[in-house]
Amino acid sequence: MMGLFQSLFTKTFAHGIHPPTSKGQTHQLPIRRMPFSDLITVPLSQHFGAPSKPLVHKGQEVVRGEPIAEADGFMSVPMHAPVTGVVVGVELTPTAKGPKTEAIIIKTHPSASQKVMYGSEYDWQNANAEDLIHEIQNTGMVGLGGAGFPSHVKMQVPEDHQIDTLVINGCECEPYLTTDHRLMLEMTDSLLLGIRIALKICGAKKAIIGIEDNKMDAVAAIRERLDKSDPISVGVVKTKYPQGSEKLLITALLGREVPSGGLPFQVGVVVNNVATLAQLGELIPERQGLIERVVTIAGPGVAKPGNYMVPLGTPLRFALEHAGYFGDASRLVLGGPMMGNTAASLDVPITKPVSGILVLEPTESNSEQQKIYPCIHCSHCLEACPVNLNPSQLGRLAAKREYEVMASQYHLNDCFECGSCSYVCPSNIPLVQYFRIAKSVNRERSS
Amino acid sequence: MSSFESMLIAASFMGGLGLLLAIVLAYANRRLFVFEDPRIDEVDEMLPHSNCGACGTPGCRPFAEKLIDGSVTPGQCTVNSSEMNIAIADFLGVDVGNIEKQVARLACAGGSHVAYTRASYEGLKTCRAAALVSGGGKGCTWACLGLGDCEVSCDFDAIHLNKFGLPIVDVDKCTACGDCVEVCPKSLFSLEPVSRRLWVACKSLDNADEAEADCDVTCNACGRCAADAPEGLITIKNNLAVVDYDKNDLSSRVAIERCPTGAIVWLDEVNGPVKGVGAKKVIRREPLPRG
Numbered sequence: 001m002m003g004l005f006q007s008l009f010t011k012t013f014a015h016g017i018h019p020p021t022s023k024g025q026t027h028q029l030p031i032r033r034m035p036f037s038d039l040i041t042v043p044l045s046q047h048f049g050a051p052s053k054p055l056v057h058k059g060q061e062v063v064r065g066e067p068i069a070e071a072d073g074f075m076s077v078p079m080h081a082p083v084t085g086v087v088v089g090v091e092l093t094p095t096a097k098g099p100k101t102e103a104i105i106i107k108t109h110p111s112a113s114q115k116v117m118y119g120s121e122y123d124w125q126n127a128n129a130e131d132l133i134h135e136i137q138n139t140g141m142v143g144l145g146g147a148g149f150p151s152h153v154k155m156q157v158p159e160d161h162q163i164d165t166l167v168i169n170g171c172e173c174e175p176y177l178t179t180d181h182r183l184m185l186e187m188t189d190s191l192l193l194g195i196r197i198a199l200k201i202c203g204a205k206k207a208i209i210g211i212e213d214n215k216m217d218a219v220a221a222i223r224e225r226l227d228k229s230d231p232i233s234v235g236v237v238k239t240k241y242p243q244g245s246e247k248l249l250i251t252a253l254l255g256r257e258v259p260s261g262g263l264p265f266q267v268g269v270v271v272n273n274v275a276t277l278a279q280l281g282e283l284i285p286e287r288q289g290l291i292e293r294v295v296t297i298a299g300p301g302v303a304k305p306g307n308y309m310v311p312l313g314t315p316l317r318f319a320l321e322h323a324g325y326f327g328d329a330s331r332l333v334l335g336g337p338m339m340g341n342t343a344a345s346l347d348v349p350i351t352k353p354v355s356g357i358l359v360l361e362p363t364e365s366n367s368e369q370q371k372i373y374p375c376i377h378c379s380h381c382l383e384a385c386p387v388n389l390n391p392s393q394l395g396r397l398a399a400k401r402e403y404e405v406m407a408s409q410y411h412l413n414d415c416f417e418c419g420s421c422s423y424v425c426p427s428n429i430p431l432v433q434y435f436r437i438a439k440s441v442n443r444e445r446s447s
Numbered sequence: 448m449s450s451f452e453s454m455l456i457a458a459s460f461m462g463g464l465g466l467l468l469a470i471v472l473a474y475a476n477r478r479l480f481v482f483e484d485p486r487i488d489e490v491d492e493m494l495p496h497s498n499c500g501a502c503g504t505p506g507c508r509p510f511a512e513k514l515i516d517g518s519v520t521p522g523q524c525t526v527n528s529s530e531m532n533i534a535i536a537d538f539l540g541v542d543v544g545n546i547e548k549q550v551a552r553l554a555c556a557g558g559s560h561v562a563y564t565r566a567s568y569e570g571l572k573t574c575r576a577a578a579l580v581s582g583g584g585k586g587c588t589w590a591c592l593g594l595g596d597c598e599v600s601c602d603f604d605a606i607h608l609n610k611f612g613l614p615i616v617d618v619d620k621c622t623a624c625g626d627c628v629e630v631c632p633k634s635l636f637s638l639e640p641v642s643r644r645l646w647v648a649c650k651s652l653d654n655a656d657e658a659e660a661d662c663d664v665t666c667n668a669c670g671r672c673a674a675d676a677p678e679g680l681i682t683i684k685n686n687l688a689v690v691d692y693d694k695n696d697l698s699s700r701v702a703i704e705r706c707p708t709g710a711i712v713w714l715d716e717v718n719g720p721v722k723g724v725g726a727k728k729v730i731r732r733e734p735l736p737r738g
Contacts, residue, residue, distance in 0.1 A: 091654075092652060092653060092654075092657075094582075094588065096581055097581065097582070098578065098579075098580075098581050098582020098583065098588055099582060099588050100588050100652075100653070341580075341581060342566075342580050342581050343581055344565055344566035344568075344580070344581035344582060344583070344584045345565050345566065345581075370569075430570065430571055433570060433571055433576055433579075434571075436576075436579050437571075437573070437575050437576055437579065440575065440578075440579055440632075441575065
């Protein structure tokens with residue numbers, strides 16, 4: 001009764017879906033460190049924006065934490081060596097997205113201590129916002145929630161906008177993933193330090209950490225460290241997918257709506273992921289670079305699921321073998337099962353935005369469940385779409401390849417591909433796949 | 448009032464109304480008349496009405512209008528037969544404009560019997576959808592995915608997938624409309640004049656061993672074709688042989704003879720793509736296993 005009462009008053013957004021959370025496998029397992037693989041592959045384009053420019057050459061020895069590539073302009077980030085070793089070369093390597101891109105390949109020194117030698121003390125409390133943004137770029141930080149958008153660009157607010165609230169995204173609404181949950185429990189102090197740094201940069205008066213109500217232990221852990229006068233507070237939101245979308249989180253916590261095609265700063269908000277800020281809280285005071293991240297390895301195909309601190313650039317094969325992957329033909333997903341990318345090769349490296357590796361059961365092709373039936377106009381997709389689009393109508397236009405009409409009249413570009421429409425469709429229509437095709441064709445035509 | 452009278456009134460009213468509207472229409476027809484060259488209709492009749500857009504205009508009627516004002520030549524219509532284009536030229540008293548026939552060429556030879564597939568793709572059976580899922584699962588990320596978006600897009604029935612999932616262009620039917628060029632997510636098609644006989648059927652930028660691990664007919668950048676061809680005709684750029692078609696007159700079959708994989712071919716008018724004698728023979732006739 002109390003639970004029902006509470007759920008009526010828990011904040012959330014309209015629509016959305018309730019997929020099984022499937023987090024039981026890993027949400028109680030503490031973060032463990034993964035050993036270093038023999039070869040580390042650091043792609044030069046792990047982020048949104050211009051690829052980094054390599055600073056090292058073949059045969060050069062690098063120390064863990066050393067910058068190995070520099071940012072190419074403001075919309076780019078540097079890369080740091082995840083291991084102490086020797087550079088084997090700068091070569092084309094496969095990526096999870098598909099096309100091969102250039103990457104720095106490092107052979108790990110088996111006997112090195114792997115201590116981070118680079119870095120110096122930094123007095124962030126007496127630095128101004130401009131310097132801090134520069135320091136954030138130097139860490140190579142990108143949004144660790146999955147988008148890979150450079151963090152310093154996100155915090156650089158245009159001068160004619162005032163930020164009043166910093167929203168920290170700890171929802172982790174994707175099934176299976178538990179990295180943010182564990183970070184909030186185990187790296188609470190770093191997280192709060194990162195939030196204070198971000199508050200200083202944005203000039204915001206308060207910060208709200210949005211956490212779904214299935215992670216009340218994390219809520220308690222953070223609240224324990226905050227007193228009443230603290231500008232940081234915790235906002236509990238309903239467990240619902242896709243609550244972790246930044247625009248929907250703003251709506252849930254503050255009741256503000258980011259305009260179509262707009263960005264959060266237009267309503268006075270900057271949103272950052274908990275993983276991003278927890279890492280920043282560790283890196284900024286030491287002036288170090290991003291060289292590792294927490295990854296959830298889970299799913300029915302691994303024997304030792306868990307939350308691992310993985311050196312960036314670790315090949316998928318190594319990480320999976322460490323987690324007890326059976327080696328059967330399976331479905332590999334990088335990220336969450338709803339929005340993640342399928343990986344077609346075990347040779348792809350783990351990059352900055354990868355928050356999870358899921359080994360799911362292969363589905364039987366051509367089974368009854370896979371068959372696509374005609375739309376029966378049940379409007380389940382309309383009730384699921386969190387941004388109030390009409391997926392059914394969009395799907396019919398996509399079948400006729402009216403991609404430009406979809407964008408100009410039916411707000412295709414507001415779709416952030418959460419997949420709720422495909423999830424609820426009783427006719428198995430691959431709606432979100434249609435929309436991805438439409439967007440990809442439109443992008444190609446406009447370029 | 449007799450029924451005859453009421454009929455008369457109704458008839459004269461309707462007749463009068465009709466007459467009035469007729470006068471208005473006749474006046475409007477005079478007043479708003481737009482002169483249109485009668486030749487446009489006649490030229491339009493002689494065009495193929497496929498509205499494919501290959502000539503660069505939105506359709507056949509705008510092309511006919513441009514023909515009349517002389518900004519295009521009849522030869523620019525690649526769908527029409529050459530006799531018909533000559534007829535249009537005679538009718539208008541202009542030069543046909545000798546445009547060389549172009550055809551769509553595929554820069555890949557990696558059918559399922561020579562190119563490895565690393566992961567099996569399940570989902571919508573279109574190349575575009577497959578390419579969005581981790582590149583589609585083929586070992587070579589530049590390779591043709593073989594799901595036939597080009598075959599579907601072709602309005603002229605000129606592209607058909609062979610049994611290895613590789614699109615084969617019917618040179619006679621191809622009108623160079625460019626639909627396949629636009630639809631291919633891997634950008635493997637391009638429109639080439641038929642006189643370009645020397646053709647590199649590969650786009651892989653991988654280096655030798657890695658390229659050959661993914662595909663038997665890849666260009667492995669060995670450079671033999673470049674060495675055998677006249678100076679500057681073929682260069683190796685980013686691990687791929689590139690033909691400089693400004694020097695097309697110099698091209699001959701000599702360049703292909705020593706290619707070890709058969710990635711560079713001679714597009715023979717009669718026999719289609721011909722590999723050199725040095726190319727390894729592929730006798731496999733079934734798709735490669737996944738791996």
